[in-house]
Amino acid sequence: MLKIPPHQVAGHQAGNGKLGPLVDESGRFYKPLQGDERGSNEVKFYESFSSNTKIPEHISKFFPIFYGTQLVEASDGSGLKSHLILHDLVLGRVNPSIVDIKIGSRTWAPESTEEYMQKCLKKDRETSSLPLGFRLSGIQIYGNKESGYWKPERTSIQNLSAEEVKLMLKKFVSSNASTDLDLEPDCAFAATVYGGSTGILSQLLELKAWFEDQTMYHFYSCSILMIFDKEHASEGRNPGAIIKLIDFAHVIEGRGVIDHNFLGGLCSLIKFISEVLTAPNEHTTEVSSKPDHQNFILSDNGAN
Numbered sequence: 001m002l003k004i005p006p007h008q009v010a011g012h013q014a015g016n017g018k019l020g021p022l023v024d025e026s027g028r029f030y031k032p033l034q035g036d037e038r039g040s041n042e043v044k045f046y047e048s049f050s051s052n053t054k055i056p057e058h059i060s061k062f063f064p065i066f067y068g069t070q071l072v073e074a075s076d077g078s079g080l081k082s083h084l085i086l087h088d089l090v091l092g093r094v095n096p097s098i099v100d101i102k103i104g105s106r107t108w109a110p111e112s113t114e115e116y117m118q119k120c121l122k123k124d125r126e127t128s129s130l131p132l133g134f135r136l137s138g139i140q141i142y143g144n145k146e147s148g149y150w151k152p153e154r155t156s157i158q159n160l161s162a163e164e165v166k167l168m169l170k171k172f173v174s175s176n177a178s179t180d181l182d183l184e185p186d187c188a189f190a191a192t193v194y195g196g197s198t199g200i201l202s203q204l205l206e207l208k209a210w211f212e213d214q215t216m217y218h219f220y221s222c223s224i225l226m227i228f229d230k231e232h233a234s235e236g237r238n239p240g241a242i243i244k245l246i247d248f249a250h251v252i253e254g255r256g257v258i259d260h261n262f263l264g265g266l267c268s269l270i271k272f273i274s275e276v277l278t279a280p281n282e283h284t285t286e287v288s289s290k291p292d293h294q295n296f297i298l299s300d301n302g303a304n
């Protein structure tokens with residue numbers, strides 16, 4: 001029995017007659033192929049990547065396992081449609097905190113149509129993609145049994161300033177992240193989620209080392225998902241922090257050239273995570289006069 005993924009944070013979503021991904025109980029994630037070249041391009045990437053013997057295991061582990069494609073009843077009621085079958089990255093997680101970070105200051109591939117390029121360029125300029133090299137695309141932060149998840153509206157997190165992004169990355173690993181804007185995030189789980197030999201920073205650095213060399217693919221508009229279990233962290237257990245790359249509809253061949261666009265965004269993200277880790281208590285101030293979906297956050301030297 002297929003159902004709507006309970007923990008999707010970005011992208012096209014199923015429900016209300018819309019086309020979006022589905023999951024089954026055995027841990028498979030079914031992503032419908034978009035009818036145009038985006039669908040076929042993503043299949044092409046997964047087929048190439050999963051059979052590419054030059055990809056070391058310590059890098060392929062950062063990508064969802066690909067099980068091929070299958071005709072499945074689409075979520076929008078349009079009948080059988082081809083879907084990518086992927087490993088469900090949140091399988092076995094009870095209350096995962098998840099952030100989807102779209103990497104690269106530019107989200108359109110060179111062969112894109114003028115219309116698509118203009119659409120992306122506008123979004124890249126209006127969000128943090130251009131100034132920071134990445135944008136937060138969607139996020140859910142688990143609080144506790146009473147409060148459940150904090151899932152700010154997606155448009156409210158895509159155009160954050162550097163200080164605001166840092167604050168959000170702090171909230172992501174805090175025990176007191178919530179809509180309560182007076183609370184300074186305590187970064188209680190920064191060391192166990194971002195830090196350590198198996199933490200997120202270490203994984204990002206491993207990925208970066210590969211991107212410094214690889215010239216096989218250029219990953220436009222691709223996201224890094226960061227996932228962990230806060231309940232485990234607060235019980236002193238391993239939070240299971242992982243990074244995974246997703247969304248390969250706009251990947252093209254690298255033709256012997258370094259993917260500077262992805263690498264630049266990745267380096268910028270690494271700097272942010274490192275700073276949260278090394279200075280978790282550096283003070284930030286939020287402005288709370290706006291409705292929740294419009295909240296914005298200023299640094300100490302901002303006008304507050």
Ligand SMILES: O=P(O)(O)O[C@@H]1[C@@H](OP(=O)(O)O)[C@H](OP(=O)(O)O)[C@H](O)[C@H](OP(=O)(O)O)[C@H]1OP(=O)(O)O
Pocket residue numbers: 010011012038102137154221249
């Ligand atoms: O359709 P929309 O307005 O949700 O836009 C999609 C974007 O959602 P967002 O604007 O961030 O809410 C979406 O962005 P996210 O991946 O959700 O950040 C993509 O840019 C998507 O394009 P494509 O399928 O990758 O070519 C975009 O899809 P297309 O409009 O290109 O189909």
Ligand SMILES: Nc1ncnc2c1ncn2[C@@H]1O[C@H](COP(=O)(O)OP(=O)(O)O)[C@@H](O)[C@H]1O
Pocket residue numbers: 005007008009010011012013021029031064086087088089090100138223225246247248249
């Ligand atoms: N393999 C997966 N397992 C679990 N969740 C996933 C997986 N792939 C994507 N997601 C979820 O779906 C969202 C959208 O995925 P994405 O591939 O970017 O779709 P789109 O092309 O519609 O933007 C992600 O933000 C994430 O929450």
